Structure formats: structure tokens, C-alpha cells
Amino acid sequence: MFRRWWFVTWLSERAPAQPGGGGRPHCGADREPRRAGRGQRELVLREWEVLRERLARIAADRVTAAGELFRAAELTLAADESAAHRAYRQALEAYEAAGRLLDQSAADPHTDLPDLAAAVVLAEQAVEHLAAAHALHAGVRPEPAAVRCFYNPLHGPASPAEPARGTGKRRQRPTRTAREAAADRRPACPACRRAIIAGQTPDVLPALLPARATDRRTGPLLVPYFTVPQQWSPWSATACGAYDPDTPSLVLRGAHRRHPPH
Numbered sequence: 001m002f003r004r005w006w007f008v009t010w011l012s013e014r015a016p017a018q019p020g021g022g023g024r025p026h027c028g029a030d031r032e033p034r035r036a037g038r039g040q041r042e043l044v045l046r047e048w049e050v051l052r053e054r055l056a057r058i059a060a061d062r063v064t065a066a067g068e069l070f071r072a073a074e075l076t077l078a079a080d081e082s083a084a085h086r087a088y089r090q091a092l093e094a095y096e097a098a099g100r101l102l103d104q105s106a107a108d109p110h111t112d113l114p115d116l117a118a119a120v121v122l123a124e125q126a127v128e129h130l131a132a133a134h135a136l137h138a139g140v141r142p143e144p145a146a147v148r149c150f151y152n153p154l155h156g157p158a159s160p161a162e163p164a165r166g167t168g169k170r171r172q173r174p175t176r177t178a179r180e181a182a183a184d185r186r187p188a189c190p191a192c193r194r195a196i197i198a199g200q201t202p203d204v205l206p207a208l209l210p211a212r213a214t215d216r217r218t219g220p221l222l223v224p225y226f227t228v229p230q231q232w233s234p235w236s237a238t239a240c241g242a243y244d245p246d247t248p249s250l251v252l253r254g255a256h257r258r259h260p261p262h
């Protein structure tokens with residue numbers, strides 16, 4: 001959903017002291033780099049606020065749409081419809097967890113983009129589970145759940161990995177390139193997959209790394225959300241909750257609340 005994350009490239013060209021980048025900021029009597037550093041910080045925070053505001057609106061829309069669907073598509077289940085009951089319960093939990101994340105984002109100014117992305121993911125999963133409950137009640141096999149793009153779970157569904165050609169020894173696919181192998185390593189939407197195969201950076205979901213969380217405190221920085229250490233973010237390993245069916249319960253018991261040091 002986001003345009004190319006152009007400002008990160010812009011920053012990396014001007015800031016040699018990225019975490020792990022091995023660079024060292026200018027210091028001492030020269031005042032020009034200090035002004036540039038302050039400008040970069042302001043630019044990062046401004047971009048983050050714009051993205052956060054936009055994503056908060058999208059998350060609110062998704063949660064509202066899911067709520068309206070619950071109200072419009074009433075479901076009365078018999079006691080022995082255990083699979084449909086389970087799907088309906090999963091739908092309600094995902095919906096409640098999405099609303100919880102949205103409320104917290106309004107109350108906590110440190111709520112980051114991946115928290116809001118998780119609210120979007122959970123609201124959409126609530127709708128998927130609700131559709132599954134209805135399908136099971138009608139005696140129809142539910143649609144398989146969508147596998148979301150790892151690089152940005154707000155993108156369209158991941159395209160399936162390139163299937164092996166032929167059988168037996170031909171499964172080795174000696175013509176497969178290293179970039180194709182890299183593109184198949186994680187679920188990726190068609191656009192991210194094309195970018196990886198072309199040797200470009202996919203359009204990843206950013207997260208904010210505050211100054212105190214960066215090497216030499218040179219931040220804040222916007223980084224790919226999946227590079228944030230797990231002790232600071234529950235979202236980096238699960239594509240904002242998309243790959244972990246326990247995410248609603250994690251959110252509802254408050255165990256998702258971790259942040260980098262501010």
C-alpha cells in the first residue's frame with residue numbers, strides 16, 4: 001500500500017552511521033553535520049507520523065467494516081456444529097483483538113506502524129473466520145486462509161512459490177537462479193517477488209527505531225519491521241500476527257505490549 005520507501009535511501013546516502021553500517025558520525029567543532037542530523041531526525045519523524053496517520057485510518061476502516069459484517073451476517077448455530085462454532089469464536093477473538101490494538105494506538109503515542117498493521121491483519125482475519133463459519137454452517141468447504149506477504153502484510157496475498165518442474169531428479173531445477181531462490185524463501189506478493197528477482201528492495205513495511213534503540217543513538221530510524229529484535233516487537237517474526245493463529249489471544253491478554261527503549 002505504501003509507495004516506494006524512498007526516504008530511507010535518501011537518508012542512508014547522507015547518514016554514514018546507520019546501525020551496523022560501520023560508519024561514524026561527524027563530531028567536534030563542525031556544526032554543519034549536527035544541523036544535518038537534526039534535519040534527518042525531523043524528516044524521519046515527519047514521515048513516520050504521516051504513515052502512522054494513514055495506517056490508523058485504514059485500520060479503523062477495516063475494524064468498522066468487520067463489525068458491520070458481524071451485525072449484517074447473523075449466524076445461529078446448533079450445538080453440534082463444533083467446527084462452525086470454532087470458526088465463529090476465532091472470528092470474534094480476532095475482531096476484539098483488532099479493536100484493542102486500534103484503541104491502544106489512539107491512547108499510546110509510541111504505537112508503531114506494525115501494531116496498526118496487525119490491527120488490519122486481525123480485522124481481515126476476523127472476516128475470513130466469519131466467512132468460514134458461514135460456509136461450515138451451510139455444509140460448504142471454507143476457502144483456505146490467505147497467506148499474506150511477509151515483506152508487507154498489508155499487500156495482496158503472497159503468490160505461491162515457483163513449483164518444481166517435472167518429477168524425480170528434475171526437481172533440482174538447475175536453472176533456478178539465486179534471486180528466484182531468495183524470492184521463494186518467504187511468502188511474497190507478486191510485486192515484492194518481482195522486486196527481489198530484479199535485485200531491488202521490496203516495498204517493506206517500516207517500523208520506527210527510536211534514538212535510544214539505535215547504535216550510537218543516531219536515530220530515530222525507519223527500518224524494515226522484520227529487523228526489529230523480537231524482545232522489542234512481537235510482530236517481526238509473525239508478519240504482524242498473520243502467521244501466528246495465537247495472535248488474538250496474545251493481544252487480548254496484553255502480552256504483545258513491547259517497545260524499543262524511547
Ligand SMILES: [Zn+2]
Nearest residue numbers: 149155189192
Ligand atoms: Zn509484498
